[in-house]
Amino acid sequence: NAGVTQTPKFRVLKTGQSMTLLCAQDMNHEYMYWYRQDPGMGLRLIHYSVGEGTTAKGEVPDGYNVSRLKKQNFLLGLESAAPSQTSVYFCASSFRTGPNYGYTFGSGTRLTVV
Amino acid sequence: RKEVEQDPGPFNVPEGATVAFNCTYSNSASQSFFWYRQDCRKEPKLLMSVYSSGNEDGRFTAQLNRASQYISLLIRDSKLSDSATYLCVVGRNFGNEKLTFGTGTRLTIIP
Numbered sequence: 001n002a003g004v005t006q007t008p009k010f011r012v013l014k015t016g017q018s019m020t021l022l023c024a025q026d027m028n029h030e031y032m033y034w035y036r037q038d039p040g041m042g043l044r045l046i047h048y049s050v051g052e053g054t055t056a057k058g059e060v061p062d063g064y065n066v067s068r069l070k071k072q073n074f075l076l077g078l079e080s081a082a083p084s085q086t087s088v089y090f091c092a093s094s095f096r097t098g099p100n101y102g103y104t105f106g107s108g109t110r111l112t113v114v
Numbered sequence: 115r116k117e118v119e120q121d122p123g124p125f126n127v128p129e130g131a132t133v134a135f136n137c138t139y140s141n142s143a144s145q146s147f148f149w150y151r152q153d154c155r156k157e158p159k160l161l162m163s164v165y166s167s168g169n170e171d172g173r174f175t176a177q178l179n180r181a182s183q184y185i186s187l188l189i190r191d192s193k194l195s196d197s198a199t200y201l202c203v204v205g206r207n208f209g210n211e212k213l214t215f216g217t218g219t220r221l222t223i224i225p
Contacts, residue, residue, distance in 0.1 A: 035215075042118075042201070042217035043158070058212070090157055102148060102160035103213065 002026055006091050006106035013081040013113045021076040021109050023091030031094045032074035033058075033103070034066060036087040043090065049074055050096070081113045115140050118204050118216040125221045131192050135219045137202030138184045146205035147178055149187050151198045152218065158201055161187075189221075197223045 045058030047066040092103040147164035202216035
């Protein structure tokens with residue numbers, strides 16, 4: 001059982017380049033999320049999805065787009081990368097609710113924009 | 115004011131000691147509460163949910179005070195392996211939707 005898998009694990013982009021981060025989960029979770037984590041800022045929600053075909057904005061959505069065409073996958077796109085998007089990106093998934101619920105996180109993507 | 119606030123630490127505690135962290139939240143309508151643990155350069159992992167009546171899991175005890183809007187985590191008989199950053203997490207609804215993470219409290223257990 002792989003849980004939540006993020007690809008790639010590391011990436012260096014030049015300003016203005018685009019890229020897509022892939023998140024895949026095999027736990028049949030309804031909810032999926034993209035967070036970024038920066039020193040002193042904690043985890044901040046970028047976008048999230050409550051089911052296949054749905055997406056919604058989080059706290060810091062500008063400069064990012066997402067898609068959830070299949071229940072198990074949640075893609076995060078950077079259309080034109082900026083140095084301010086240098087961060088560690090975490091994907092997470094969860095059931096909607098239930099006992100002992102919580103997020104399962106992927107291992108993260110370390111992105112540097114130069 | 116941040117929605118979830120924690121003392122960033124670091125807390126440097128000798129092995130075997132008891133340590134406690136507090137976390138305050140600003141939204142009085144919050145319904146779900148958790149503690150997560152994050153090791154250096156790793157992903158956060160759920161440590162325990164926090165229930166209104168308080169709950170215990172081995173050496174870990176979590177308490178919720180709705181009147182004062184704070185959550186606490188107590189670690190007894192601390193181990194070297196407890197060294198990590200502890201994240202306080204609050205949700206507006208019952209369930210998992212849109213949890214808000216604190217910036218974390220860093221704990222180092224000293225041999």
